[in-house]
Amino acid sequence: MKKVREKYGSMVCILVVVVMALAIKSSAMSEDEHGIRSMNARRLNYWFCDIPFEAGVYVLGRFDTPVITLQSYKLNTNGSFGYNAAMENARMQWENAIDVPINTVSSSNAKIQYLGGTVEELVAFGVSDVDSSVAGMTGIYCDDDTEDWIYANTTVEAKVHTATIGYIIDRGNANYVNVCVHEMGHALGWHGHSSQTADIMHPSSSSPTTLTNRDILQISQAYNRSDY
């Protein structure tokens, strides 16, 4: 028995080391790829984001969670600033569009965070500094790892959003429903814009207040889990 232990003992130890090393490596990989689905290039059916995120860069984002949390509040008590109602309108429209619950929470750890206020109030909060001409801002934290999806012959970067924070500027008489729905579209995954003026995701702060089919189809394909 002692001879057997001496003969095979070192081999068993080496085996244990290799198995443990592999286990450590694989656990690091799963942390590394948190939130990223492993799959082959997925084909998209629509592409209405014809003003791309950046010249030649096509991006579609999404949250990879069964429920998206939203924290939203005003930084002032100004009753004529219709931010709260506009943001609730935006939440409901997008929740229906992507068919994923967007739940309002009070925690600042929410996946989507929006604040409404004057330029001075929002600048004091310290995420971004803005001049008098800025109407809204959305900052998106993304996982570094991306997948490549395909629309026609174009490669689309599929980014996983880990968190977003945005500002809606109190500008007196602005169309806040349009601004809030538009900005939340970015938070959910619309990284560029539509060139059609009727779409909420056109880069204009003009009249549309209701999502068009184009707005919905573009984003919902990122959340359409049955296609995976």
Add this chain to the structure above:
Amino acid sequence: MKKRYLIYIMIILCLALSGCSNEIEVIEETNQMIVLFHRQEYSFEELIDHSNVALVGEYVDMIEQENYCEYKFVVKELLYGQVSEPEIYVFENKGIEYNPETEYSRVLGINQYSKGKEYILIMEKKESILYDHDRYMIAGELYLCEEDQEYKLFSEKVSVPEGKTIREHILTLADPSKRQNANKSTVTYANFTERIVNEAQYIGMIKIVDLEMEGKVHNGNTYRCIAESMIKGKNMNTFEDGTFLLTLLKDTVEVGKSYLIGFTPASGSTSLIYIQATVDSVMEASTENVNLISEQVKK
């Protein structure tokens, strides 16, 4: 045999430890922020109308920070407004900016200036105790270079009337009141308590409940706070739960502790976010400080 086992254990430990450190690096790398801005596109006239400073500056250098960049200029000639230093810093966010109506977008934080060249800058000047220096912002993509005879706003040519220079054109469009260059009156105080009491709209014993946001574009952190007692100012605005937001210079307070703080609303009377009033208006919650401030308030 025992030595061999010890070597194996050491190898396992090394592997495990190197696995842990790699993981930390991955987490740190995976949080890049993409920022999208929506700007109401100003015409050249509107840009001048919203500005409070215009000058000719020689471009010196670009200072890049994590979330923004600053372009340093030496002031050569002031066209209107006030500057307090011979060098100014023009702030620009990092991110992507979209301009409504024109379907025009640009990547922010990319230098368009050449060292040693002079540019005309039309800017909005901001002052705050939260900034390292006065902050100047340009409300649009502006490129006015007399040396190159190139005058553009959002890549569109700025037309200058015949017989006029670009400087004359700017001064014609600017409200005459902007050209007065009146010197800002500076108030001097006998001591720090007088300064705090005069500059702060509210002074009170404030408990720091939580860190709400670590400042990314200035030297402040925003905390959720509760007012325990007030020495100056009444009926301040709070959220429904009685808390309010207060932006204080970094590294001045600890969450869970109370301080005697002088502060003012970030903008109008309806603000729920406040800023410390002076660089020294966050004080230890001592009886001595309370007495000093209370006596000054009574004067």
